[in-house]
Amino acid sequence: MDKTQALLVLALALFSLGLAGVVVRRNLLVMLMSMELMLNGVNLSLVTFANQMGAAEGAVLVFLIFVVAAAEIAIAIPIVLLLARRRHTLDADAYADLKG
Amino acid sequence: MTWLLANLETILLAVFGVSALAGGVLVVVLRQPMRAAMALISTMIFLGGIYGLLGVHFIAAFQVLIYVGAVMVFMVYVIMLLDPRDPAFRRRFSPLLFPGAAVALGLAATLIRGVAPGTAPAAAPAPARGFSLAEFATAFLNQYWLHFELTSVLLLAAVIAAIAVIRVARGDHG
Known part of the structure; x- marks a missing residue:
């Protein structure tokens, strides 16, 4: 297994771990952290491909993902705080009545 | 060693x-x-x-x-x-x-x-080519400047949304 393949396997493993965290965990904040883990896996795969192909476009995309991640967290954290203030818990099951 | x-x-x-x-x-x-x-x-x-x-x-x-x-x-x-x-x-x-x-x-x-x-x-993988910071900067600011500027719109929307969420938290819907 060469370097590119090993890095891709790492990126895929991080993405799958993040998905497992989003589904399996109960705490809203840890679910958000798992989403960050998924984004990091995608970033690693983009950097690996860009490095392999010698294409700078992949790195541009990684930069844009940085910005989107910052914006996402700037929205998600106030919403989580608001939910915690309303129901006094971060348990995702406590918000089961949100489903349509 | x-x-x-x-x-x-x-x-x-x-x-x-x-x-x-x-x-x-x-x-x-x-x-x-x-x-x-x-x-x-x-x-x-x-x-x-x-x-x-x-x-x-x-x-x-x-x-x-x-x-x-x-x-x-x-x-x-x-x-x-x-x-x-x-x-x-x-x-x-x-x-x-x-x-x-x-x-x-x-x-x-x-x-x-x-x-x-x-x-x-079966073909042997090509060696990684890599790219320089100059190539990245050229692609970033020549080809993708519009995308970069659009992210600033996204950030502005995020700021406005955060302020709106805080107003809801205060119970101030006006």
Whole structure:
């Protein structure tokens, strides 16, 4: 297994771990952290491909993902705080009545 | 010793990769959100090390500055604001533990089989070419300047939305 393949396997493993965290965990904040883990896996795969192909476009995309991640967290954290203030818990099951 | 020095980059890459993976596992497994946050920070720093070893130093720097310096500091502040007696802090896993883990394992197995050495075409992989900071800057500011400017619109929308959320929290709907 060469370097590119090993890095891709790492990126895929991080993405799958993040998905497992989003589904399996109960705490809203840890679910958000798992989403960050998924984004990091995608970033690693983009950097690996860009490095392999010698294409700078992949790195541009990684930069844009940085910005989107910052914006996402700037929205998600106030919403989580608001939910915690309303129901006094971060348990995702406590918000089961949100489903349509 | 000479062998160690000759293979230093590969060894460091393996160490950083295994450490990043271990941090990722700890994020999913650890009970306390603060410990999960610390594990995630370590994963991000190790990924930054991997980017540095790949030669994209500017992305390594921004990984540490933006993810660790901004996103995770924000996350840690919020964890400290919240009540540690919250039952969500004591019970780790939702009822979907086994289906969720099975789906993630299946996804990982399927994706990794796609890049595994056995299924790769027989042709030897081309050596990594890499790119310079000058190439990146040229592509970034010549070709993708519009996308870059559009992200500023996204950030503005995020700021406005955050202010709107705070107004809802105050019960001030006007």
